[in-house]
């Protein structure tokens with residue numbers, strides 16, 4: 001099959017969150033299964049696009065209302081990521097360092113989607129499947145099904161994966177003229193609550209909708225930032241497929257970013273070496289349990305509670321624990337976390353920013369990973385932590401609920417029900433007790449490192465979905 005993934009992010013080309021990791025990995029595993037897999041992302045000004053070789057494969061023009069842009073499609077020369085990578089360059093809109101958060105994001109991502117459809121139209125490509133990710137590519141199923149200029153694509157099956165239903169990309173009907181002409185009878189397929197809503201539109205128009213975990217799909221019927229009724233109505237065509245991880249990138253035995261590589265066999269010694277190195281770098285005590293949080297400092301992840309969680313834990317257990325936080329986001333939270341370094345130096349530290357390399361080192365050196373998320377569609381960090389022998393402490397929600405079972409229930413993690421300071425601190429207390437029970441701690445570490453969340457298995461599930469759409 002020929003499968004085209006279209007997305008705003010793809011690791012290592014452009015990454016903000018887990019979306020990039022999925023789009024950078026699933027296609028590689030689909031290629032391994034023998035399918036021609038292409039990934040299409042905007043041509044941002046990122047390190048990857050500057051440092052790799054591309055060839056121009058197509059040039060064209062696109063109209064966005066009264067604006068006209070020229071676009072160029074570049075293909076990465078060697079398929080070094082394990083799939084065909086295409087960047088659509090529209091310099092006025094994408095020749096910038098960041099992926100999101102510009103005032104003209106509506107124009108940027110609408111133009112990207114129109115350019116994509118123009119490109120495949122002008123070059124007579126009819127893929128077997130077009131797989132869209134999140135709202136940034138959510139207008140594609142609508143345009144393919146309802147815009148007469150793309151009529152030749154209306155038999156190509158489309159699939160939408162919802163990685164995060166909170167963000168929907170809505171904009172006013174005053175910008176309807178950005179889209180190709182459609183009959184007014186079709187406008188209902190774009191609309192939700194009086195706005196053009198790309199995520200809602202994709203849920204309505206895509207042939208199939210997947211979420212990144214089964215529990216998240218259930219939760220969306222109750223809590224989907226206004227789309228609950230739509231998701232309940234479209235439920236028959238929805239399916240929850242748990243994400244995998246790229247077990248080639250995330251393998252402590254081969255990870256070039258680590259000071260000391262290790263496997264299950266020498267996990268205890270290997271992790272201790274990584275911990276020592278990390279603790280030296282951040283002025284922490286390697287003999288104490290090391291708790292960490294890695295990720296975006298936003299409310300969705302429960303990060304707003306972190307300063308209070310940390311100060312309570314550090315007061316209650318003076319000189320008994322270490323905490324190391326890596327992340328960036330809400331300036332208020334960043335400030336709160338930085339302030340704590342003045343009070344708890346020696347037991348607490350933080351790195352404000354995004355640092356993929358350091359993240360690997362922390363998974364390798366830490367004992368526990370905190371994920372007090374309010375919303376977690378899948379969560380990849382707990383899966384990375386498991387692979388690296390770091391015990392996850394999670395709130396039972398979405399993908400966290402589907403992947404971490406509490407020790408008390410015969411499992412291997414520490415779970416709590418609420419995103420609250422009390423719940424997380426109770427879990428930290430349980431974790432300290434477990435740390436002191438060396439035998440059980442070591443045995444759990446061995447158990448978690450053996451759990452298989454690789455894409456090898458999951459990619460096959462997607463292939464089955466693609467196949468069923470194709471045979472439709």
Ligand code: GLC
Pocket residue numbers: 017018019022163164212243376377378379380399
């Ligand atoms: C989003 C979600 C996260 C998920 C990731 C990849 O970032 O918030 O839970 O793991 O997408 O699907």
